[in-house]
Amino acid sequence: MRRELSRAAFQKACGLFPGGVNSPVRAFKSVGGDPFVVASGSGARLRDLDGNEYIDYVLSWGPLALGHAHPEVRAAVNAALDRGWSYGALCEGELRLAERVRALVPTMEMMRFVSSGTEAVMGALRLARAATGRDLIVKCDGGYHGHSDGLLVSAGSGLATLGVSSSAGVPAAVAATSVVIPINDAAALERAFANHPGRIAAFILEPVVGNVGLIPPDPGYLEAVRGLCTRHGALLVFDEVLCGFRVALGGAQALYQVKPDITVLGKVIGGGFPVGAYGGARTLMERIAPLGPVYQAGTLSGNPVAMAAGLKTLEILEQGAFARALASAEELERGLCGLLEKNSVSACVQRVGTILTLFFCQGPVRNYADAARADRERYARLHRRMLEAGVYLPPSQFEAAFVSSAHGAGEIAITLEALARSLAAL
Ligand SMILES: Cc1ncc(COP(=O)(O)O)c(C=O)c1O
Incomplete structure (x- = not known):
C-alpha cells in the first residue's frame, strides 16, 4: 500500500501541530507508523490522500453512528446551512433536538447544550458542586471525562488519598479535588x-x-453505586458521551435501568458536529444561569447546523439504523471470537451494543489494572497488519472500536477475512 502523499502531508503537519495532530491519539504513537491523512469519508469507509480505502472502526471516535457522510444527515445539514449557520440566539433546532433527547433519555428533564463532551462534563460537575456545597469529585482509574484540569487525574493515588495529576500543568490543588477509585469497585x-x-x-x-x-459494568455495580450516592448525599453523574446512543438508544441508563442524577452526552448527539449536553431533573438544572447561580455559557452552544445533524442522526438511528449497527457488531464479535479460538490466541472480546474491544489478555477485563496487562505490542502489530489490509482499527489497545449502520455484511466479511489472515500471521 503506497502512502507517499499521506507521509508528506503528515511531515508538514508535524511542523504545524504538536505531534502533527490536533488530538493526541491520532498520531498513532502507541501502534507505530505514520498515520494516514484523510481525503474523504463515505459510509463505512475512509479514503486517504493516496487513494487507499479503509473500513473505519474509529468513526471519528464514536460520533458517526450512521457512518460517514450519511445522505440524509447531509441533506439536513445543507438545509440548516441555507438558513444561516450561527445565530447566538435560541432557535427551533435546539428545541427539536432537546425533545428528541429527552424522549430517549427521560432523566434529562432539562438540559443545556454545549460544544464538546469536555465542556458538558465541566458544567455537570460545577452544577454538582453547587447543588451539594461540596468540593470533591470521585472518578475511576482510567475513566476519561475530557481534558479539564480536575479530571486529568487517574494514577498515583490510592483509594484514600487525593488525586495526583497525570498531566503537567494541572495545579496540585485542583488535582487534589479528585478522588480516584478502580472501575467496577463499589466497596472502594x-x-x-x-x-x-x-x-x-x-x-x-x-x-x-x-x-x-x-x-461493561459488573452485574449489580451500577445499582450499588446509585444506592451509595443517594445514601451519602452525593450526585451520581453518568458520563454517556461515548456510550450514549451506542450501548442502547437510551444509553446505559436504559440498558441497565439505573437512573443517574446528571447525564452527560456528546459525540453521537451531534452526528459528527461539535455538540455536548448535560442534564437532569428540572429542580437541579434550574440552578444553571440565567435561572440560578451556576454560571456556564458558550458562543456556539446550540449551533443550528450541529442541532440539525444530531436530530437527523437520532431519528435515523431510531428508525432501524441502531438495530442494523447492533446486528453488525454482534456478527463481528461472533466471527472474531471464532477466529481467536481457531488460532488459539490468548485474547478476549468485550462488547456492549455497537462498541467493542479485542484485548490481548485473558478476560474478563474488569478495570484498568486488568486492561494494563494486555499485550499492547501484539495489538500494535495487529493494527499495522489490518491497516495494510484496508481495515482501520483504533490506534491503541485502550481505545474501543465502533460499528455503524453503514457496516453491512460485506464490510464485516472483509474485516473478518483480514483478521483471519492477520491473526494467523501473528
Ligand atoms: C466518556 C467521555 N467523556 C468525555 C469526553 C470528552 O469529549 P470531547 O472530546 O468531545 O471533549 C470523551 C471523549 O472521548 C469521552 O469518551
Whole structure:
C-alpha cells in the first residue's frame, strides 16, 4: 500500500501541530507508523490522500453512528446551512433536538447544550458542586471525562488519598479535588465516602467504560453505586458521551435501568458536529444561569447546523439504523471470537451494543489494572497488519472500536477475512 502523499502531508503537519495532530491519539504513537491523512469519508469507509480505502472502526471516535457522510444527515445539514449557520440566539433546532433527547433519555428533564463532551462534563460537575456545597469529585482509574484540569487525574493515588495529576500543568490543588477509585469497585466508593465524610459532591463514571477499551459494568455495580450516592448525599453523574446512543438508544441508563442524577452526552448527539449536553431533573438544572447561580455559557452552544445533524442522526438511528449497527457488531464479535479460538490466541472480546474491544489478555477485563496487562505490542502489530489490509482499527489497545449502520455484511466479511489472515500471521 503506497502512502507517499499521506507521509508528506503528515511531515508538514508535524511542523504545524504538536505531534502533527490536533488530538493526541491520532498520531498513532502507541501502534507505530505514520498515520494516514484523510481525503474523504463515505459510509463505512475512509479514503486517504493516496487513494487507499479503509473500513473505519474509529468513526471519528464514536460520533458517526450512521457512518460517514450519511445522505440524509447531509441533506439536513445543507438545509440548516441555507438558513444561516450561527445565530447566538435560541432557535427551533435546539428545541427539536432537546425533545428528541429527552424522549430517549427521560432523566434529562432539562438540559443545556454545549460544544464538546469536555465542556458538558465541566458544567455537570460545577452544577454538582453547587447543588451539594461540596468540593470533591470521585472518578475511576482510567475513566476519561475530557481534558479539564480536575479530571486529568487517574494514577498515583490510592483509594484514600487525593488525586495526583497525570498531566503537567494541572495545579496540585485542583488535582487534589479528585478522588480516584478502580472501575467496577463499589466497596472502594464506599470507602471513599467513609474517608471523606460530607465532602464528596459527585461520583462521575462512564457506566459502560470505553476509554480503557470496552469494559461493561459488573452485574449489580451500577445499582450499588446509585444506592451509595443517594445514601451519602452525593450526585451520581453518568458520563454517556461515548456510550450514549451506542450501548442502547437510551444509553446505559436504559440498558441497565439505573437512573443517574446528571447525564452527560456528546459525540453521537451531534452526528459528527461539535455538540455536548448535560442534564437532569428540572429542580437541579434550574440552578444553571440565567435561572440560578451556576454560571456556564458558550458562543456556539446550540449551533443550528450541529442541532440539525444530531436530530437527523437520532431519528435515523431510531428508525432501524441502531438495530442494523447492533446486528453488525454482534456478527463481528461472533466471527472474531471464532477466529481467536481457531488460532488459539490468548485474547478476549468485550462488547456492549455497537462498541467493542479485542484485548490481548485473558478476560474478563474488569478495570484498568486488568486492561494494563494486555499485550499492547501484539495489538500494535495487529493494527499495522489490518491497516495494510484496508481495515482501520483504533490506534491503541485502550481505545474501543465502533460499528455503524453503514457496516453491512460485506464490510464485516472483509474485516473478518483480514483478521483471519492477520491473526494467523501473528
Ligand atoms: C466518556 C467521555 N467523556 C468525555 C469526553 C470528552 O469529549 P470531547 O472530546 O468531545 O471533549 C470523551 C471523549 O472521548 C469521552 O469518551
